[in-house]
Amino acid sequence: xxxxxxxxxxxxxxxxxxxxxxxxxxxxxxxxxxxxxxxxxxxxxxxxxxxxxxxxxxxxxxxxxxxxxxxxxxxxxxxxxxxxxxxxxxxxxxxxxxxxxxxxxxxxxxxxxxxxxxxxx
Amino acid sequence: xxxxxxxxxxxxxxxxxxxxxxxxxxxxxxxxxxxxxxxxxxxxxxxxxxxxxxxxxxxxxxxxxxxxxxxxxxxxxxxxxxxxxxxxxxxxxxxxxxxxxxxxxxxxxxxxxxxxxxxxxxxxxxxxxxxxxxxxxxxxxxxxxxxxxxxxxxxxxxxxxxxxxxxxxxxxxxxxxxxxxxxxxxxxxxxxxxx
Numbered sequence: 296x297x298x299x300x301x302x303x304x305x306x307x308x309x310x311x312x313x314x315x316x317x318x319x320x321x322x323x324x325x326x327x328x329x330x331x332x333x334x335x336x337x338x339x340x341x342x343x344x345x346x347x348x349x350x351x352x353x354x355x356x357x358x359x360x361x362x363x364x365x366x367x368x369x370x371x372x373x374x375x376x377x378x379x380x381x382x383x384x385x386x387x388x389x390x391x392x393x394x395x396x397x398x399x400x401x402x403x404x405x406x407x408x409x410x411x412x413x414x415x416x
Numbered sequence: 417x418x419x420x421x422x423x424x425x426x427x428x429x430x431x432x433x434x435x436x437x438x439x440x441x442x443x444x445x446x447x448x449x450x451x452x453x454x455x456x457x458x459x460x461x462x463x464x465x466x467x468x469x470x471x472x473x474x475x476x477x478x479x480x481x482x483x484x485x486x487x488x489x490x491x492x493x494x495x496x497x498x499x500x501x502x503x504x505x506x507x508x509x510x511x512x513x514x515x516x517x518x519x520x521x522x523x524x525x526x527x528x529x530x531x532x533x534x535x536x537x538x539x540x541x542x543x544x545x546x547x548x549x550x551x552x553x554x555x556x557x558x559x560x561x562x563x564x565x566x567x568x569x570x571x572x573x574x575x576x577x578x579x580x581x582x583x584x585x586x587x588x589x590x591x592x593x594x595x596x597x598x599x600x601x602x603x604x605x606x607x608x609x610x611x
Contacts, residue, residue, distance in 0.1 A: 306539040308474045312532045315485070350543060350597050379540055379598045381607060390611050399606025401536035404529050410608055 298415055299323040299340060303333040303347035303359065304377070309400070313346065313377070316404040317411075330354025334362055342372060344415050349378040349385070357385075357392060364393040373414040377402060452563070456556035463549045467542055474538030481531055488524050495521065534603050543597045554592045558585035 300322050302313045314324045325340055327333035329351040337345065345363065349356035356376060363369040373395040380386075381399045389397060395414055398407065495517045502510045562581040600606065 304539075306542065308478050309536060309539045311478050311482070312535055315482070316532060379543055379600065379606075381599060382595070386609070394611060396608070396610040398608050400539065400600075401533045401603055401606060403605035404532045406605060406608060410610065414610070 297321055297323045298343040299325060300411070301325045301327060301333060301337060301340070301342045301345045301347075303327040303330065303345065303351070303356065305329055305348065305351040309348070309377075312404075313402075313407075316407055319404075320408050320411075322411075330356060330359035330362075333359050337363060337366070337369065342369075344411060345369075345372060345374040346377050346411075347374065349376060349380050349389075357388060360389065360392045360394055375410065375414070377407075452559060453556065456552055459552050460549050463545050463552070467545045470538055470541045470545075474535065477535055481528065481535060484524070485528055488521060488528065491517075492521050533605060537603055540598050540600060547594065547597055550594060551589065554589035555586060558588045558592075561585070 300317055302310055302317070302324055303326075304310050304313065305328055310326045310328075314326060317324045325336050325342065327336050330347075331354045333345070333347065334354070336342075345359075347356040347359055356378065360374055360376070363372070363374060374393065375396045375398060376389050376394050377398045377400060379400045386397050396410060398410065495514055499511065499514045502514065559582070562585050
């Protein structure tokens with residue numbers, strides 16, 4: 296059975312590029328436009344991995360990460376941050392909030408798939 | 417002359433030499449303030465225009481990308497089907513031609529993968545534009561605040577006081593600006609780190 300990935304980004308083009316890459320590798324992809332949308336979808340579906348941007352309207356990726364980690368069924372689900380941000384301070388915040396890894400945009404499709412395969416097997 | 421240049425000239429005429437050496441009181445001061453506001457609004461408008469153009473271009477490129485990708489997939493399936501049909505007859509020239517077709521299809525797929533990285537430029541540009549617009553807005557707000565201060569309005573400000581005021585405004589605008597969200601200088605793949 297295909298694993299499901301929740302892809303969160305306010306940029307439609309990034310969502311499409313992520314979905315194209317992941318679907319091509321056989322994953323099911325659920326898309327969300329910001330943290331609030333993602334939280335709603337995370338509660339409705341069984342998700343094997345969350346891939347989220349940080350700078351988004353309404354709810355950013357760090358807040359989403361923090362709220363997801365409070366949910367019992369998302370305590371161990373890998374959460375990867377996919378962002379333009381690469382500062383050490385913000386990375387440290389992400390790490391402290393429970394992020395599994397940090398990918399700086401632009402992403403390379405092959406590398407993204409390698410990282411995902413590594414964290415969800 | 418562009419709208420932005422025209423606006424620049426108006427501000428030059430009203431806010432530099434003449435006004436500073438003669439009178440900062442009353443109507444001239446108010447006009448300068450309005451012109452500055454218009455100038456900053458103009459910059460924001462142009463940044464929005466760039467954002468719309470980039471978004472439009474990215475949308476079109478993504479549509480093209482998906483279409484080419486779909487065509488490549490269909491082509492791949494056709495080649496596989498023809499190959500299956502040709503194998504029983506052992507038609508060597510056709511099989512060789514199909515091998516070449518497969519090579520081309522694989523190269524197109526590789527190019528499409530590379531395009532995925534490049535097509536992310538729209539997101540980076542949009543974030544940088546939003547950041548710049550925010551900085552411009554902060555600077556405008558601070559300059560407007562200084563303009564409202566009493567000594568400025570009463571025409572008592574000497575040139576150095578005005579310079580100090582502008583310098584202060586820039587510094588405050590800098591501290592109120594959010595951190596720059598994009599530091600990338602090119603479209604090479606970003607770093608990956610697993611915690």
